[in-house]
Amino acid sequence: MPGMLSPTKTRTALRTSARASLDLLLVLLLAAVTLWLLGKAWSIVWPLVIALLLTTLTWPPTRFLRNHGWKPALAASLVTVVFLLLGIGVIVLIAVPVASESPKLATGVADGIQRLREWVAGPPLNIDDSQVTNALNSVTTRIKDSAGTIATTAVTGVSTVVNGVVTLVLALFLMFFFLKDGPRFLPWLTRQLPGRFATDVPVVAARSWATLGAFVRSQAFVGLLDAVFIGIGLWIVGVPLVLPLAVLTFVAAFVPIVGALFAGFVAVLIALVSNGFTDALIVLAIIVVVQQLEGNVFQPMVQSRGLGLHAAVVLLAVTLGGSLAGIVGSLLAVPVAAVIGVVWTYVRDQLTDPDPEPIPDVVEQAEQQS
Incomplete structure (x- = not known):
């Protein structure tokens, strides 16, 4: 009867889904055990x-x-x-x-x-x-x-x-x-691992190291540019603690997105307390302009190859890392996500079949011979 489900295909689909679910549970269990061991050896x-x-x-x-x-x-x-x-x-x-x-x-x-008390005492x-x-x-x-x-x-x-x-x-x-x-680490690691691992693990380690180095050095350079420009702006406005705020901006640059917001908030707060509302607005404008230059000019120039991570992935990684491990998690979220991306790319390349050779066009060959 048309429209009836095939029992054979249904059982095959259920069996495949069950096997995939079991494999996924095993992977999640392995990840949980790994995280537990890392916590114990933190x-x-x-x-x-x-x-x-x-x-x-x-x-x-x-x-x-x-x-x-x-x-x-x-x-x-x-x-x-x-x-x-x-x-x-x-x-x-x-x-x-x-x-x-x-x-x-x-x-x-x-x-x-005192000004706050006077304000709340008045209307409204x-x-x-x-x-x-x-x-x-x-x-x-x-x-x-x-x-x-x-x-x-x-x-x-x-x-x-x-x-x-x-x-x-x-x-x-x-x-x-x-x-x-x-x-000398990678040659030593190659000698210690058996079989296929002697090739795969050193390659992944080398790529991860290159990605981590590119991330840290580029973030350091971008953070230095932010610190210099924001520090000059704070010095022109006359905000106190210019040097500590510039250093905070540099350090916060290693926590993408969230770090810039935190450093900017501290700078605006100190400007508000020490200089007043007008200077605080000027400092806010300076920080917004510098952050826009960073996002649209500095980072695309410095991180020419990038980490292969979408901005949404970066934001979600920082949020997840912060919720799991606080400041430490926010600091390590993006490098860990980048390394995971490197591992996934390597595994995907190893599991992907090579493109088949193009089949020659017999008719075109015959026309060329004639």
């Missing part, structure tokens, strides 16, 4: 990741020195020391302006709170000053009642800072060894 994975990111930045000068006759250990040592001195110099340049401007910022915050809100005072007293009481929690949070914060310092020191040592012995 104390060593995180310094390793930081060391890899730092190595992508410091490898070009190291390679330059090695190509000009420097011993690997000597070149790696010099680059590591210079990088460490630059990091310490940046911290000092940030700490000194922040310490000198902190009284002015505190006064600006107090003035801003017409909130009585006693109500504002009661609200502030209520907040103060809650803070006093939460003294134990605040103390625990402070201790946790100190512990986090100590762990961060230990992680950074370990990452610097790992960076030194990567700079010194990095070129």
Whole structure:
């Protein structure tokens, strides 16, 4: 009867769907186990990741020195020391302006709170000053009642800072060894792996390293351009803490989309507190113009080949990374997505059948012979 389902085709389709679902469940289970193992070993994975990111930045000068006759250990040592001195110099340049401007910022915050109280007391809100005072007293009481929690949070914060310092020191040592012995890693890996893995894994690793290096270096260059232009704009307007805000802009550039919004918000907020509403609007306009130049001019020029990721994929990756692991997840989201894209492209190329040879046109050949 026409229109009836074929039992044989239905069973075949169900069997194929069940097999594909089982394969997908196994892949998801393997991914979950991998993430669980990474979480358990995060104390060593995180310094390793930081060391890899730092190595992508410091490898070009190291390679330059090695190509000009420097011993690997000597070149790696010099680059590591210079990088460490630059990091310490940046911290000092940030700490000194922040310490000198902190009284002015505190006064600006107090003035801003006073202006806010005057604004809410007038139309259209017409909130009585006693109500504002009661609200502030209520907040103060809650803070006093939460003294134990605040103390625990402070201790946790100190512990986090100590762990961060230990992680950074370990990452610097790992960076030194990567700079010194990095070129010998892929040949060693090839000798350790059996069969097909001896070819596939080193190729994927080399491509992933190239993609990661291109991403980090291009983001660093684009972030530097943003920091310079926004810093000049803040200096012209007369906003305090120009250098720390420029450094924040540079660091935030490594978190695509979200980082630029955060750095811009902080700059506008400080301009509002210290200089007033008009200068804050000017700073906002400067940041919008620079971000437009970055998105439409700087990045297309610097990232000529790009990462092969659509802007929507980048935004979703940053959002997912931030929801799963906070700031760390946002920082690593795009590099991880780019590496996954490299792996997927390689697997797809290996599983794709080559294009068939074109069949010669017999009639055309006969006409040419005649």
